Amino acid sequence: MTTRRADLDWLRVIAFGLLILYHAGMAWSGWSWHVTSPASIDWLREAMRFLNRWRMPLLFLVSGAAIMLALGDRTSGGFVVDRLKRLLLPLAFGMLVIVPPQVYLERLYRGQFTGSFLDWLPQTFSGGAYPNGNLSWHHLWFLAYVLVLTLVLLPVFLWARSPRGRDTVERAGRTAARFGLQWLMVLPLAASILWLAPVSHNVNGLVGDWNGLVSYGALLLYGAFIFGSTDLLNALRRQRLLSLAVGIAAYTVLYVGFFQGTVRPVISPEARPGFALLSAINTMAWLFAILGFAHRYLTARPAFLAEATEAVYPFYILHQTVTVIVVYWLLTLGVPPLAGFFAAVVATFVGTWAIYAGLVRPWRWVRPLFGLKSAYSRSKRPVPPTNSRSRTMPIFSSKR
Numbered sequence: 001m002t003t004r005r006a007d008l009d010w011l012r013v014i015a016f017g018l019l020i021l022y023h024a025g026m027a028w029s030g031w032s033w034h035v036t037s038p039a040s041i042d043w044l045r046e047a048m049r050f051l052n053r054w055r056m057p058l059l060f061l062v063s064g065a066a067i068m069l070a071l072g073d074r075t076s077g078g079f080v081v082d083r084l085k086r087l088l089l090p091l092a093f094g095m096l097v098i099v100p101p102q103v104y105l106e107r108l109y110r111g112q113f114t115g116s117f118l119d120w121l122p123q124t125f126s127g128g129a130y131p132n133g134n135l136s137w138h139h140l141w142f143l144a145y146v147l148v149l150t151l152v153l154l155p156v157f158l159w160a161r162s163p164r165g166r167d168t169v170e171r172a173g174r175t176a177a178r179f180g181l182q183w184l185m186v187l188p189l190a191a192s193i194l195w196l197a198p199v200s201h202n203v204n205g206l207v208g209d210w211n212g213l214v215s216y217g218a219l220l221l222y223g224a225f226i227f228g229s230t231d232l233l234n235a236l237r238r239q240r241l242l243s244l245a246v247g248i249a250a251y252t253v254l255y256v257g258f259f260q261g262t263v264r265p266v267i268s269p270e271a272r273p274g275f276a277l278l279s280a281i282n283t284m285a286w287l288f289a290i291l292g293f294a295h296r297y298l299t300a301r302p303a304f305l306a307e308a309t310e311a312v313y314p315f316y317i318l319h320q321t322v323t324v325i326v327v328y329w330l331l332t333l334g335v336p337p338l339a340g341f342f343a344a345v346v347a348t349f350v351g352t353w354a355i356y357a358g359l360v361r362p363w364r365w366v367r368p369l370f371g372l373k374s375a376y377s378r379s380k381r382p383v384p385p386t387n388s389r390s391r392t393m394p395i396f397s398s399k400r
């Protein structure tokens with residue numbers, strides 16, 4: 001039986017929960033979005049800019065650990081079939097059903113279409129890919145990246161779960177913990193920002209997003225490596241305050257040197273090496289700090305955590321469509337920016353929960369469309385022992 005990690009479940013819930021706050025604020029950030037208010041909230045944009053440096057890296061890092069957990073002792077073929085069910089099916093369903101209302105309201109808000117949603121449906125998939133056309137995966141790009149990168153990196157994950165791979169990961173983690181070598185993880189991210197970002201295009205569109213593919217692929221591997229090493233996790237727990245201090249210092253220099261007073265900063269070629277290194281240090285420092293604090297404090301499994309962990313995936317798939325609908329009406333009604341932001345947060349959560357609880361969770365044939373197992377049980381999931389060994393056991397340890 002697979003031992004669940006409370007800290008990993010907490011991180012998954014928190015990371016995806018931040019998406020509601022983030023996307024609810026996009027309309028008032030001053031950045032272009034699907035439905036954008038002419039008035040912006042400057043402090044909100046700066047808070048979102050700070051989150052931007054590590055929120056998606058955290059999702060990919062946690063996903064890397066989750067891949068190893070899901071791989072378990074399955075055959076490679078069985079694992080691929082499972083990933084297609086859990087990732088490709090929800091992605092296809094989302095593109096056909098969940099995303100089109102977002103594109104419709106964007107066209108309506110920008111004056112590119114007039115008429116009802118039913119009038120618009122015949123051209124839902126016309127004109128090719130978004131933004132020129134109407135076919136898009138919008139916020140579901142994350143599923144496409146995780147699926148493609150998982151399949152590409154599957155040989156590495158299979159090796160890592162083998163006896164030799166487990167031993168190698170443990171020894172590498174022990175060495176990294178002893179000498180602080182986990183900070184070398186900064187270098188691949190910095191190199192990608194420096195050399196691949198300038199030649200990348202189609203961000204979050206998979207094809208041509210070389211920086212995204214390389215950096216997110218590295219983060220998947222980082223997640224598997226970190227959570228596969230007891231010693232490294234313990235080191236991150238002990239060094240959490242140091243990582244936090246490094247993160248604060250790195251972001252302060254980034255902000256003062258590159259971001260302050262700009263909506264979208266332009267990085268000159270001569271400044272790019274420094275920007276790339278600082279960005280990578282900042283990202284990894286915050287990730288190390290978050291993992292360290294989670295490993296220290298998020299070890300309990302309250303009753304709601306199992307329910308919240310299951311709800312995370314459907315919430316992710318549904319939430320942005322609810323947000324766009326809510327924000328469209330808030331902007332149409334002329335609600336002030338600050339009140340609109342808070343209303344969007346509350347309405348997104350309530351609306352997403354209502355759809356999940358009423359239309360997704362109870363129905364066997366609907367659940368797989370949102371990445372869930374078809375069977376729903378109210379029974380509590382097995383809770384691992386609370387001794388320190390169970391809290392620090394790597395997720396793909398042979399002791400399962």
